[in-house]
Amino acid sequence: MAKAKTSAVHVEAFADHHVITPPNPLRGVLRAVDDKDRDDPIARAERALAGLSGEFDAWMASECERLRAAHAAILKDGFSKATRDELFRAAHDIKGDATTFGYPTASVAAESLCRIIEHAPQLDQVPAELIANHIKAILAIVREHAQIDKAGVEHELSRRLRAVADEYLAAVNHDRPEHLEAILSPGIAPAE
Template identity: 45%
Template structure:
């Protein structure tokens, strides 16, 4: 085996192959943590722990935002503005749910995002389908302390996904290439 210095490319030669190890120029750019109190990951986790008491109220506010977006859709129809508001509210819940300690709500929010993203004519999305998704997210968050919430949320999300898939398959029936990638 042949090795170069640490400032040059290293090539390890074996009977049937060679391994080229490039110079790690970033090695000197990274600060090493020496004290337990200097660990940035530990500091971030501690800060998150301090904020965790606020998570339930933040998740409740996200649910209120989703509900308000739903009511705007009901009042004004699904236009560009209301579509974006509803989509972003659902997408934020999908992303924030696990961080806030409500991971089971992410599936229902993700299903709503999927319906919005993959409907060729969003104005044809039935209001009942939007209502089912929003009500599911809110119910999962509201009932999160129940001992059987995992079973309830899993069944609810599974049913939402099934109904959403049926709708999307019907709406995309004239686009077989798109439909193939969808399901």
């Protein structure tokens, strides 16, 4: 397909500056659309998301199983690069997916777990209960979401986990200022 010939660059000279306007090759391919024919990509995306929403619980259950399996591998074989990376990826995926799937507080707890994995100087020195409690909290939030959401339990659980994790990380990173800055910054997961 032959390219349409583009017009030349247009230069307007002023006393103290020049305005250079490059050619716009898209001008020839655009067309006007009636208001009744306009596409609303946000509305289209929301409809697609609503169509998939029936799958969200199954997807979260699958993500939780992956997290549980990663933790079981660590309990069995200890921390290695592979087991650490799998635990991090599982928690990170939950952090990213949970809010979209309707579990925003699971996202907060997963973010806290990711922070532990990222910022603990020696992951094998992290109290096993701290990691286990994060995993148990994520699993409980997903499993009992409909019941505990009403009582606000999951928000308080996520908030306390984050506080304990931050306290631990601040203590073990007292001599690592580059990590302290990241630890003391607010989380990116919506805490509501």
